[in-house]
Amino acid sequence: MKVIVKMRERVVSAMTLVLFLAAIVVFNRIFPPALNMAVALVSVLGVYEIILALGLARNLVLLIPSLLFAVAFPFLETALARGIAYFAYTVVIFGALIFNHAVITFREVGVIYSMCLLIPTALETLVRLRELGGPHGMFYALIGIFSAWISDVGGYLAGSLFGRHKLCPSISPKKTVEGVAGSFALNIAGMLLFGFVFQAIYYAEGVRVSYLSLFLIGLFGTVLSILGDLSFSLIKRSCHIKDFSEIIPGHGGILDRFDSVIFEAPFVYLLVQFLPIIK
Numbered sequence: 001m002k003v004i005v006k007m008r009e010r011v012v013s014a015m016t017l018v019l020f021l022a023a024i025v026v027f028n029r030i031f032p033p034a035l036n037m038a039v040a041l042v043s044v045l046g047v048y049e050i051i052l053a054l055g056l057a058r059n060l061v062l063l064i065p066s067l068l069f070a071v072a073f074p075f076l077e078t079a080l081a082r083g084i085a086y087f088a089y090t091v092v093i094f095g096a097l098i099f100n101h102a103v104i105t106f107r108e109v110g111v112i113y114s115m116c117l118l119i120p121t122a123l124e125t126l127v128r129l130r131e132l133g134g135p136h137g138m139f140y141a142l143i144g145i146f147s148a149w150i151s152d153v154g155g156y157l158a159g160s161l162f163g164r165h166k167l168c169p170s171i172s173p174k175k176t177v178e179g180v181a182g183s184f185a186l187n188i189a190g191m192l193l194f195g196f197v198f199q200a201i202y203y204a205e206g207v208r209v210s211y212l213s214l215f216l217i218g219l220f221g222t223v224l225s226i227l228g229d230l231s232f233s234l235i236k237r238s239c240h241i242k243d244f245s246e247i248i249p250g251h252g253g254i255l256d257r258f259d260s261v262i263f264e265a266p267f268v269y270l271l272v273q274f275l276p277i278i279k
Contacts, residue, residue, distance in 0.1 A: 021145065025138050028130075035141065036127055039074040043120040045254040046070070046262075050115045053239040056108060061096040065089060066116045073120040074127055089116070119255075122262040125269040132269070136207070136278045139198055143191070143277065144268040147217050148260035150190040151183040151225035158182020172233040180226060187225070188218035195277070208279040216271060221264045228263030232256075 024034045047070040051057050069089040076082045090113075097109045126141045133140035159179025167175045191214040199209045232255055 021142065025142070028138050032130075033075075035130060035138075036074045039123050039126055040071045040120075042254055042258055043070040043074060043123050046119045046123075046258060047116050049253045049255050050119075050235075051112060053236070054108060054111060056112070059104065061100055062093065062104065062109065062112055065092045065096070066112055069116055070120045074124045086117075119262060122266050123258070125265045126261075129265070129269050129272070132272060133278065140268070140272060140277060143194065143214075143217060144265040145261055146194065147187060147191060147221040147268065148225045148228070148264040151187040151222045151264075152229070152260055154186030154190075155179040155183040155226070155229075157186070168230060171230055171237065175226075175230070175233075180222075183222045183226065184219070187222045188215060191215065191218035191221075210275060210277055210279055213272065213275040213277045216275065217268055220271075221267060224263040224267050225260035228260040231263070232259035 021038075024038055027034050044067050047066050048057070048063075051059075051063055051066060056062055066089075069085060073082065073085060076085055093109060093113050093116075097104055097106065126144050129140040129144050130137035155175070156179070158181060159174065159176045162178040162182075163174075163176030165177040166173065167177050167180060192211060195209040195211055195214045199207055
């Protein structure tokens, strides 16, 4: 019974996230900042979950600058603006360490600083993907998200049905070798199907997609998706928590859902610089 309830929660939450993304796609033409706002929301919630997990949510000299950086970064359009934001955040956060070294440790500042740089900058590549893709930019951005999620789904289904051999029991006890195989199979198939639907149905052969690019995204994206999942699982174990929060029923926190996207979206952005998805 608990398994059924858990599965129902996961499905409902997943559908809600998909509908949320669908709304962003629909309104992209008339309101492009919708994607920036969504990325900023995910970034700031992710950073807050990390700070909360460390037990430092009441430390305002670390909390406020970190949240401001996370929410502002996806809206910065130029390299100069992003560089200024990096510099300002670095000065403020280490200034806070110097003036509060009696109550704040370098370890705490180091974890917050590294995570606050990683999460917003990685997720911000979704905005860059949209810009890089031109008229098909949202297709690029969706690939960066759905490739990670499809990999997660493949791993969850194959692991639940066939999982026998543990992959990294000391980090993620539920992750199995069979689940990894499912991640590869479903992600590669999903990316190729995604491309076929986009080319043959949505545009009725009006565009040509690179199936090589989609295959490589499915292949190497799965590796990075698993790496992201295991990395944040290790962070959770070091913080002695099961999930970063319960904001998404059946899934946990924002980071529990976007940990793989954080690692995969930058890869997709780099790959399509050399092998565009749309020819």
